[in-house]
Amino acid sequence: MKEENKVVKLHTLGLYGRDDDDDDDSDNSGPWSSINFEHPSTFDTLAMDSKLKKELIEDLDMFLRRRDFYRRVGKAWKRGYLLYGPPGTGKSSLIAAIANYLKFDVDDLELAQIRDDGNLRSLLVSMKNRSILVIEDIDCTVDLTDREDRADSFDSSKPNKDYLTSPMGSGQAVEMSA
Secondary structure (H helix, E strand, O other): OOOOOOOOEEEEEOOOOOOOOOOOOOOOOOOEEEEEOOOOOOOOOOOOOHHHHHHHHHHHHHHHHOHHHHHHHOOOOEEEEEEEOOOOOOHHHHHHHHHHHHOOEEEEEEHHHOOOHHHHHHHHHOOOOOEEEEEEOHHHHOOOOOHHHHHOOOOOOOOOHHHOOOOOOOEEEEEEEO
């Protein structure tokens, strides 16, 4: 299922390798530029509750196995996780462990760099298959100034982007697709 010898890449919006050097480690076609993703985090090195770690690995394996099922029923083959917590609690290390486990590239996106819906759509379409989209600090992209006033009227049955993250700290949205 996993491509054992694949080199995992980190893609960002034009941040790496734009100096036109002939570095074989970079792939800078389209809006995304990339470098080799050499984060050492794996599920073996990750400090995480063993039961939760096992459940996550089983969920990732099931995600990989169900690709044909999603194709047959006409649904997009993707899986999302919302990671939140104070800085330094392992969100990025977990993303790296997932990328290294699946051998999926990582596309790192800061919503502050997005001009409009069309720009976001074209960036998403330009992503390569078998990649993980990480949206950094998603809680900082939404105006939450009157969060307390709206909390009383919040209906959990209705999606609301203003309530995506915990007030504990920064959040990252993670979505995998192929």
